[in-house]
Amino acid sequence: MAMRFEHEFTVPVPVERAWSALLDVERVAPCLPGAALEKVEDDHMTGRMKVKVGPITLVYRGKATFEDVDAEARTLTIRASGKESRGPGTASAAVVARLRPEGPGDSGTRVTVETAFTVTGRPAQFGRGVMAEVGAKLIDRFAANLSALLEGRREQAGSTAAGASGTGETEGAAPSPVPQQAAAEGAAARETRAPEPSGGRERPADLEEPAETGGPAGVRGPADANGPTGTGGPAGTEELTGAGGLAGSEGVAASEVRGRPAGVTLDGGDRLSEQEASRRHLTAVPSTRETATAEESLGRDTHPAGTARTSLTPDEEALDLLEIAGIPLLKRAAPLAAALAGVVLAGWLVRRALRRRRGVSARRRTGTSSRR
Amino acid sequence: MTEQLDAGLVAERIAESDQLGRPSDAHEVGRARRRKEDARLVTGRTTWTDNIQLPGMLYVAFLRSPMAHARITRIDTSAARARPGVVAVHSGQDFADEQGSLPCAWPVTEDILIPDHPPMAVNEVRYAGEAVACVVATDRHRAADALEAIEVDYEPLEAVVDMTEALAEGAPRVHESGNRAFTWKFAQGDIDAAFRDAPVVIEREYVQQRLIPTAMEPRAVVAATDGETFTLHSSTQIPHVLRVMLAMTTGIPEHRLRVIAPDVGGGFGSKLQVTAEEVLALLLTRRLGKPVKWTESRSEGNLTVHHGRDQLQRIRIAAERDGRVRGVKVELLADMGAYLMLVTPGIPLLGAFMYSGIYKMDAYDFTCTGVFTTKMPTDAYRGAGRPEATFAIERAVDELAAELGLDPVEVRRRNWITHEEFPYTTVCGLTYDSGNYEAATDRALALFGYDALRAEQAERRARRDPVQLGVGVSTYTEMCGLAPSRVLGSLSYGAGGWEHATVRMLPTGKVEVVTGTSPHGQGHETAWSQITADALGVPFEDVTVLHGDTAISHKGMDTYGSRSLVVGGVAVLSACEKVKDRARELAAHMLEASADDIEFSDGSFKVRGTAQGRTIQELALAAFAAHDLPDGFEPSLDAESTFDPDNFSFPHGTHLCAVEVDTETGASRIRSYVAVDDVGSVVNPLIVEGQVHGGIAQGIGQALFEEAIHDSEGNLLTTTMSDYLIPSAADLPEFTTDRTETPATSNPLGVKGVGEAGTIASTPAVVNAIVDALRPYGVHDVRMPCTPERVWRTIAEARSTGPAGTGGPPEASAAGSAPTSEGGLR
Amino acid sequence: MISAPFDYIRPASLEEACRALGDAEEAGDDVKVLAGGQSLLPLLRLRLAYPSALVDIGRLPEPRGVEDRGDHVFVGALTTHDEVMRSSVVRELIPLVALATATVADPAVRHRGTFGGSLAHADPAGDLPAVALALDCVFVVRSVDGEREIPASEFFVDYLEPALEPGEILVGVRVPKLGPGWGFHYEKFHRTAQSWATVGVAAAVRLGEGGGGTVEEARIALTNMGPTPVRAHAVEAALRGADFAPSGSNGAPDRIREACDRADEGSVPPTDLHGGPEYRRHLARVLTYRAVRAAGG
Secondary structure: OEEEEEEEEEEOOOHHHHHHHHHOHHHHHHHOOOEEEEEEEOOEEEEEEEEEEOOEEEEEEEEEEEEEEEOOOOEEEEEEEEEEOOOOOEEEEEEEEEEEEEOHHHOEEEEEEEEEEEEOOHHHHOOOOHHHHHHHHHHHHHHHHHHHHHOOOOOOOHHHHHHHOOOOOOHHHOOOOOOOOOOHHHHHHHHHHOOOOOHHHHOHHHOOOHHHHOOOHHHHHHHHHHOHHHHOHHHHHHHHHOHHHHHOOOOOOOEEEEEEEOOOOOOOOOOOOHHHHHHOEEEEOOOOHHHHHHHHHHHHHOOOHHHHOEEOOOOOOOOOHHHHOOOOOOHHHHHHHHHHHHHHHHOOOOHHHHHHHHHHHHHHOOOOOOOO | OOEEOOHHHHHHOHHHHHHHOOOOOOOOOOOOOOOOOHHHHHOOOOOEHHHOOOOOOEEEEEEEOOOOOEEEEEEEOHHHHOOOOEEEEEEHHHHOOOOOOOOOOOOOOOOOOOOOOOOOOOOEEOOOOOEEEEEEEOOHHHHHHHHOOOEEEEEEOOOOOOHHHHOOOOOOOOOOOOOEEEEEEEEEOOHHHHHOOOOEEEEEEEEEEEEOOOOOOOOEEEEEEOOOOEEEEEOOOOHHHHHHHHHHHHOOOHHHEEEEOOEOOOOOOOOOOOOHHHHHHHHHHHHHOOOEEEEOOHHHHHHHOOEEEEEEEEEEEEEOOOOOEEEEEEEEEEEEEOOOOOOHHHHHHHHHOOOOOOEOOOEEEEEEEEEEOOOOOEOOOOOOOHHHHHHHHHHHHHHHHHHHOOOHHHHHHHHEOOHHHOOEEOOOOOEEOOOOHHHHHHHHHHHHOHHHHHHHHHHHHHOOOOEEEEEEEEEEEOOEOOOOHHHHHHOOOOOOOOEEEEEEEOOOOOEEEEEOOOOOOOOHHHHHHHHHHHHHOOOHHHEEEEOOEOOOOOOOOOOOOOOHHHHHHHHHHHHHHHHHHHHHHHHHHHHOOOHHHEEEEOOEEEEOOOOOEEEHHHHHHHHHHOOOOOOOOOOOOOEEEEEOOOOOEOOEEEEEEEEEEEOOOOOEEEEEEEEEEEOEOOOOHHHHHHHHHHHHHHHHHHHHHOOOOEOOOOOEOOOOOOOOOOOOHHHOOOEEEEEOOOOOOOOOOOEOOOOOHHHHHHHHHHHHHHHHHHHHHOOOOOOOOOOHHHHHHHHHHHHHHOOOOOOOOOHHHOOOOOOOOOOOOO | OOOOOOEEEOOOOHHHHHHHHHHHHHOOOOEEEEOOOOOHHHHHHOOOOOOOEEEEOOOOOOOOOEEEOOOEEEEEOOOEHHHHHHOHHHHHHOHHHHHHHOOOOOHHHHHHOEHHHHHHOOOOOOOHHHHHHHOOOEEEEEEOOEEEEEEHHHHEEEOOEEOOOOOOEEEEEEEEOOOOOEEEEEEEEOOOOOOOOOEEEEEEEEEOOOOOOEEEEEEEEEEOOOOOOEEOHHHHHHHOOOEOOOOOHHHOOOHHHHHHOOOOOOOOOOOEOOEOHHHHHHHHHHHHHHHHHHHHO
């Protein structure tokens, strides 16, 4: 089962800065929900990812690498592959990111992220459209996080992980009151948004077993980034809204994340209608987290999961990282790649994990605050 | 002659069976006997293969490729070996020297590519689900758990999913030798002349989607050995064929291999196979010296039971203005899947001779190309080639009628072989021995209320009812009774088409019938008992039918292709005649009369004109005692017979279907369905009724519900029954069934076979009805299965592109936005 | 297929079940509650779910049964679908529940599957979540800390994600009686009798007094039009005051139709083998109209 997604967004920072941010693993890694690294060795990364959707659990082990890193053209490709740890299924991904200057005096950067991932085995064979819906949400979330990062809003979002583990300086993580107009989802999200003082570090592993999260600093990032409590605003809201949440996590105006499925067909003509495509064009202009919440609930409505349709294009060949392991890598980018591997590979939701975190934090507070 | 037989009535009419036109001395044949096997089957006293428990039995689980196409670069089984309860773990490499290649018995052309088909993949996998390793453990749970611990690395290769793309220049190759397995041609008459200046030419393309046979009982295998001989229990339709093929494949000498098909819960062709699991189970028991069992799960079965249909058909009809057909030209692409299995390449050939249907024409041209793809191989599925042919010709004849503005029944009348023209040799060279298309059609039209439905259709069209009514016609015939061995030989099939039977008279006068057919739901025990009871004049209850074990029934060609009664039933009759001949000789001796003066009736041999006689039971005992036998008379009445038919049989019938199509939702509801079948003489009308009902349901399944769907990487998406939809009784209308009877002249029973008739007939009837309902919208076809979404899109596309036809669509009735794209995953 | 191994816990009481569940989750076990097993067992057998333990409440005597409690009917979570659809209390007082339950899968599933299990599974393709949403049911859940209530509007968090917290078990559902004047319908569109709803519409409609045929109030929720059941607020609002006269009479615009054309607003229809989003949106509009007409007619 193959899926392709394209995301496009503009960040108000020069391309050089965005490029270096893109290569900065420590910060990029947290953009990726759900993954945790096990090992980084020069040009090899091994990661795991546990994804839960209700009772459905999938654990993947994967490897990832950078390819075609072209500093001049500002493009890079991440190729990843992995296998189910408890089944024969596989997943593989190719993510192509392109940056180009945009805006007056090239003060901004246009970013395109093309993601293609392929899944085999039981998860792919399980119908009911689960895969498609989940895949889109994951990729949306990744793109939105990346957008926030590249434009600087997420400078410390990555260290939200760190924040959770002690630094606590994430802008987005500051709790804010939820406005009246926030929808029910917003209210639900409120609980989750509070930074978790200690849990973030020790329990990135709602997504992963704790013991396996040791490793480079970046390693904690990705896992934490997924936890709603650990991530501060963005992730906490993501749970409800997918991409919408992040974009609004800190008030940078005029950032837009556009997702559109590329070649989302299985049977030939299955294209998103223009209408639906444009609905996916999210413009998030919130300046506070409260509005972000409102946006999110909106975003939820206007963000059709239909984008998650799969594609049958034959060119999306699954890639095996073993094949390209010999290619020199940007070592620093390794964790990103690995995290991507985990995420993209898996291609599933982290929602369950997110929820459970929330559950945990809620329970922790049970003593002092009544439940809804 | 004609008698309406709905299921409820049939049961009540057991006593009235003489009305069915049987000779007065035939008390059993023709009776709607309830099946003697059913009491046991429905009360759970069964021996399904999975019920078999042998001492020390081990359980096998297979690790299956998640990839449709990949090179296996590494398999590490060590961790799995360390799991609790695990006895052995093997990859394909371990079997490489002994597993051989799964057989293809039908090399249809000289230059056909028959790729090596290892039961367990060694270097490369070519469909998702192909076995790459197996675990043998002390129980099935441990076996399944240990699969998790096997490490396999794959190097993905490009999947080949689409037949047209597979044949394109530069396409990735399923096998080194290429993706074109064969091209088979057949032509009769001057096809160019038929099309030259033809006043009307209809050209259509139809998609026979891939189907999953979905027998009720999953496949299961139990293999055991005592060190010298091997016993294989398998949920198979073909114990005899399997034994021969396994002997050839595994090197186990045939005389040391016993194959048993115990109770088998359906097959529909899917168990007409020599499977990887059967071979591997034998190899495992040989290695381990212990019995092994494997039973598939439903989702495993959806992946790895051979699939059916999957053809792209282009059919062209040249016709006169009055609707008379001049010639038919057919081009097929047939998806073989990744390998050629037992009769994979022959399936389209079984249809090749049926594209002329019941119609007369001057020329016919057929080309079929078999194509390799990285999907589960296809093979026989109920009807096997003939449903495809019937669908194409019956759909196309409807299109011809629409083109000419004629009633579809009328066009058929103008073309079909009339009853006085039988025997008739068709353009394809088959000689149809008997039939009466007029009678069956007239009866069906009357039962259906054809004219009233047409009137209602017109009325709904006129008022632009969002629920439109369509009427579908299907006048089918099929070639059954596979098959005359000489014909099979001429088509390069690897074996003959005869069938064997043995009739044993036991000392107490009871009878054992040993048949080479292998029933798996058809009711042979009942029908063969009826034939035997009549032939020997013994009570129905006194007959036992033995089958399905090569140690008991040593010879046979098994059950498929509506052959069992037509070939195997005739063999039983023939063996009974031989028993009677011997009994007559003995009776003459005992009665001191000439054999020529001995008459046989009601189970007694009497001297003509006297009351003096001996019953067959008395004669059986006398033969057993052997105290007083004619000189040279062996002390036995037993006899056997091997019957090889001279011709196929040709059941036919007319099926009519009325479908209501909800143009707002695209949903199709079958409102009424009439089937009038002519299956020749009938041994048991209740069984015939059951076969027709089940067959219609299965054909409707193809028309409306079923499709095996792969994505572009070759993942099968329909592995569960939430996504591979089969109809249940709740989704089907009451069928009105009836029969006409023109006995076959090619066999002494006059029977034609009924196993596939319903499936062959019903699919085009349903689709014709849907298209008929939607013709005013400019719709000419709806691809199968006609899902609601597909119907809805077809209407919308026709609205946006085609000229509004007569009647016109009810434009504003639906809260309808025109769809802009195909929706679901497929 | 054969599920992966798991611990099996069969508590003797609901309290014990809560404790077992709480303990297991505390210990970091991935534990699932098993009731009728009609959703969970297939996932286990397909090896898409690997819980470390199951807490089987399926044989507990409580909470089971249907009880008229004045302004609402309480349906115990362990009540089977078959019991629900045959309950005279349900049929008379909360008929929408009976109508929808009768469409759940097939008789075999309905005899084993439970009302609570179906809701707690939070499958948007299930028939009952939309009904609960339309009727503003209240979910009663229990843990070792006691009971709490969750309104239906907050219960369905995401695909297969109910608002149950670790250690919580759904005990039952308060289904409000809507009082006189309401009509109900559950319009389920599915490809075979046993298959999931491609789209379903739960509708409750109250017409004005005196045969006026004007919609006073409507409650509409959709099955399988998003990761959770979807309340069709836009339709509900647009229906208010709409004339219920038969479609097309006196050439006036069919305001019911217009209102129902908004059925897909706010939905996020899924894609699967039985329909794409566009088709589902269309179906939602068509079926909502039918459901509303049937409920009000």
